[in-house]
Amino acid sequence: MTPSFDIPANPPGTQPVDALSVWQRFAPDLPAERVMWSEIVPGGCHWSWVMPRGSRLRMVALEAGANLSMVLYHAREKLERYNMPDSLKAQHTAHYTRGHVLMSDMGRALASITADTVGWHDPLGALLDAERLHAKFGDQTFHTHRNSMFRGGKDGLLIEIGKYGLARRDLIAPVNFFSKVAVDAEGRFQFAPEHAPAGAMVELRFDMDTLIAISTAPHPLDPNPTYAPRKVGLAAWKSGPADAHDFNRRFRPECARALHNADMAYL
Amino acid sequence: MTATAIRIQESPLDPAQAVVNHVLPSGEPYLLHFKQGQTLRIVDLEGNQAVDVIFYNAQDLAEHYSATDTMLAQGGIYLTTGSVLMSSEGRPMLTIVADTCGRHDTLGGACAAESNTVRYALQKKYMHSCRDNYLIALQHADLALSKRDLVPNVNFFMNVPVTADGQLTFADGVSGPGKYVELRAEMDILMLVSNCPQLNNPCNAYNPTPAQFLVWDAQDV
Numbered sequence: 001m002t003p004s005f006d007i008p009a010n011p012p013g014t015q016p017v018d019a020l021s022v023w024q025r026f027a028p029d030l031p032a033e034r035v036m037w038s039e040i041v042p043g044g045c046h047w048s049w050v051m052p053r054g055s056r057l058r059m060v061a062l063e064a065g066a067n068l069s070m071v072l073y074h075a076r077e078k079l080e081r082y083n084m085p086d087s088l089k090a091q092h093t094a095h096y097t098r099g100h101v102l103m104s105d106m107g108r109a110l111a112s113i114t115a116d117t118v119g120w121h122d123p124l125g126a127l128l129d130a131e132r133l134h135a136k137f138g139d140q141t142f143h144t145h146r147n148s149m150f151r152g153g154k155d156g157l158l159i160e161i162g163k164y165g166l167a168r169r170d171l172i173a174p175v176n177f178f179s180k181v182a183v184d185a186e187g188r189f190q191f192a193p194e195h196a197p198a199g200a201m202v203e204l205r206f207d208m209d210t211l212i213a214i215s216t217a218p219h220p221l222d223p224n225p226t227y228a229p230r231k232v233g234l235a236a237w238k239s240g241p242a243d244a245h246d247f248n249r250r251f252r253p254e255c256a257r258a259l260h261n262a263d264m265a266y267l
Numbered sequence: 268m269t270a271t272a273i274r275i276q277e278s279p280l281d282p283a284q285a286v287v288n289h290v291l292p293s294g295e296p297y298l299l300h301f302k303q304g305q306t307l308r309i310v311d312l313e314g315n316q317a318v319d320v321i322f323y324n325a326q327d328l329a330e331h332y333s334a335t336d337t338m339l340a341q342g343g344i345y346l347t348t349g350s351v352l353m354s355s356e357g358r359p360m361l362t363i364v365a366d367t368c369g370r371h372d373t374l375g376g377a378c379a380a381e382s383n384t385v386r387y388a389l390q391k392k393y394m395h396s397c398r399d400n401y402l403i404a405l406q407h408a409d410l411a412l413s414k415r416d417l418v419p420n421v422n423f424f425m426n427v428p429v430t431a432d433g434q435l436t437f438a439d440g441v442s443g444p445g446k447y448v449e450l451r452a453e454m455d456i457l458m459l460v461s462n463c464p465q466l467n468n469p470c471n472a473y474n475p476t477p478a479q480f481l482v483w484d485a486q487d488v
Contacts, residue, residue, distance in 0.1 A: 085334075085376020085419045088435050090385045094374070095433035105398075105417070107381030120433060124344070124374075126335030131357055168355065169329040170415055183429035186272050187345035189338070220339055258385045 023235035026060040027201075036236040041068075041216050043229025046156030048163060048213040050075045051206040051236065053266060056114065058203045058235040061178050065194040066230035067219040069127055069153045069174040071161065072102060072110045075209040078166060080106045084123050084173040090254040094183060096121040096175060099251035101258050102204075108265065109258040110210050112248035114239075115203040118196050122176040125189070128152035128220040137227040150227050153217035160213035177202055178232075179219045191221040205239060205248075207262040241266070273441070274348035278365035278449050280306065280483050287482035293475035294395055294464035296404035300325055303452050304485030306364065310447040311424045313476035315440035317463035318423040319377040319397045321416075322352065322360050325455035328412055330354045334373040334419040344429060346371040346421060352450070355418070360456065365449035368442045372427040374435065377401065377420050378465045387467045397461035404459060412459075422463075423448055425470060437470055 023030055023038035036055065040062065041047065051057060059068055074080035083105040091100055098116040101109045113121075133152040140150040154171070161170060178196035181189050218229050242249055242259055249256045282288065285308075291297050293316065301307060309318055324330035336353040338344050346352070348366040351359045376382075377397035384392045398417055405412045424442035429435055462478050465471065 079414050083376065083382075083419075085374060086379070086382045086385070089375050089427075089437075090382065092435050092437075093433060094429040094435045103382075103385060105379065105381065105414075107379070107383075107385045124335070124338060126333075126339050129336075129357055132339075167329070169331065171355070173335045173419060182431060182433065183344055184431070186343065187429075188343040254385050257389060260389070261381070261384060 022233065026062060026233035027058045027235045030058065030235055030237050034237045034239070036238060038233070038235040041214070041232045041234060043216050043231050044151055046160050046213065046215040048160040048211065049236070051210045051212055053206055053209050054239060054241040056203055056205045056237050056239045058201065058237070059177055060233040061196045061198060061200040061230065062233050063230040064196065064198045066178045066196055066232050067216065067222070068177040068232050069157065069215045069217065070177060071157055071172050071174045071213050073166070073211040074104060074110065075211045078164060078211065080104045080108070081172055082110055088123060090258070091252055094124060095180070096123060099248055099255070101248055101255045102175065103258045107258060108262040109207040109255070111204040111206050112242065112259070113202065114205045114248065115201065117201045118178060120180040120195070121202060122179040122181045122219070123173070125176050125179060125181045125219055125221050127154040127157065127174060127215070128217050129154040132220055140227065151217060153215035156215035156217055157213050164211060176219055181221060189221060191219070191223065193223060205242065207242060207259060208265065272345065273369035275367060275369050276348040276365045277367060278308065280308065280449070282481055285481040285483050287480060289480045291460065291462045291478050291480060293462050293477055295462050296400035297460040297462070297480070298404050298408055299458045299460070299480065301452055301456050301458070301482050303454050306449055306451050306483045306486070307458070308447050308449045308481040309423050310445065310479035310481070311368065311442045312444065312479055314444040314446070315424065315442050315471050316476045316478055317425050317465065317471055318478045319420050319461045319463050320423060321401070321418060321420045321459045323412065323416070323457040323459070324354060324360070325457045328410065328416070328457065330356050331416060331418050332360060332421065337373060344374060346373055352421070359453040361450040361452050363448060364451045365447070368424055368446040368448055370426050370441050371448060372422040372425040373419065374429070375422050375425060375427045377417070377461060378463065383467065391467060394466060395464040397463050400461035400464070401459055437468070440470060
């Protein structure tokens with residue numbers, strides 16, 4: 001597959017709405033009748049959606065070195081949320097790839113990684129905050145640069161979760177898709193620059209109704225001296241929930257139990 | 268400051284001069300306020316006990332300890348002498364000024380009834396857990412803190428290495444009887460503790476044990 005990253009022209013004004021159907025450009029293998037929506041998220045931007053149980057989100061790096069930070073909350077009970085330590089220790093992992101399950105603090109699978117061409121997504125590196133952004137890149141405000149202004153992942157996600165009544169104390173450790181932060185023998189972080197090539201793909205299946213908020217701001221450990229956030233393609237589609245022979249369910253017994261616990265909420 | 272594997276540092280402080288001296292039995296919660304400039308010592312009395320701690324800014328409880336900000340600020344995962352524990356607002360909360368254990372974990376989180384069903388077996392959910400301890404302490408204290416504030420914590424005296432290929436491992440403890448860690452408060456602190464009751468994990472030899480907490484007033488320099 002050779003992805004095409006051109007953003008098509010706006011549709012004619014006679015169309016009832018201007019929602020673009022762009023998924024064919026970066027996810028042409030998806031079954032058209034099941035695609036719910038698709039978007040191209042510019043670098044440095046943020047948005048949020050409620051993903052129903054049994055839906056999937058295809059994420060595609062449209063440029064090398066993309067980063068997509070995501071936080072996840074149970075849509076109906078937002079006190080239940082993705083829990084980084086619980087997910088890592090249950091699966092004895094410090095990175096995510098196909099098979100892994102993103103677990104809530106209530107022992108349930110919020111989402112499962114069902115496809116991955118990258119092999120390592122970062123759960124440790126957290127978000128670029130305003131202080132680190134300004135120290136690293138200087139100021140680029142709306143007043144001088146309009147929509148090319150700089151905004152870090154932390155502020156982007158605070159805006160998104162704020163739309164649902166969640167406050168700064170509710171901002172959790174994110175998953176940084178497309179980024180890799182290894183840990184050396186001394187415990188030090190080792191960031192892998194340009195880890196994900198253009199066209200790299202990872203897909204989540206939602207096992208609960210899940211509020212997600214995303215930011216495409218740079219990873220806080222990215223050593224690139226210029227602020228150069230990369231765009232990401234998103235396509236949401238309907239797959240149905242995990243069946244009895246599901247790959248994630250059989251990946252580890254802990255994953256099977258977390259998926260079982262999620263299933264119990266949907267009897 | 269860069270994290271290195273182990274930085275052993277003994278403390279000159281005299282327990283006879285401490286203004287707080289509290290032994291916490293295994294499996295119990297504990298809430299304690301202490302002030303900027305005061306020094307807290309946590310003692311692993313019998314060895315390899317997990318002491319699960321979350322710190323809050325006592326002046327603004329919405330500001331809490333942040334495992335990710337702490338790791339990001341020091342560029343690594345292990346806590347030991349010299350590590351600065353950072354808040355969710357990116358501010359220093361406490362500095363580790365002495366440590367005879369040499370390594371503490373902030374990736375492993377606190378055990379919960381629900382996570383026990385995932386990690387061990389579904390029927391483990393009625394066993395006691397750290398997050399139940401946190402909740403009962405917060406419910407009785409009525410401090411406007413709730414489950415949303417139960418963020419990733421510090422596991423003092425626990426050794427949770429990450430391998431080069433990204434696996435999380437639960438290694439034999441580096442702690443032992445009487446080893447301690449000492450932290451100087453950089454702001455007024457509310458500390459929430461669960462002295463871990465986990466009986467399913469070999470990290471504590473399946474034998475939770477007491478921990479001791481001492482606080483000294485700011486030292487004249």
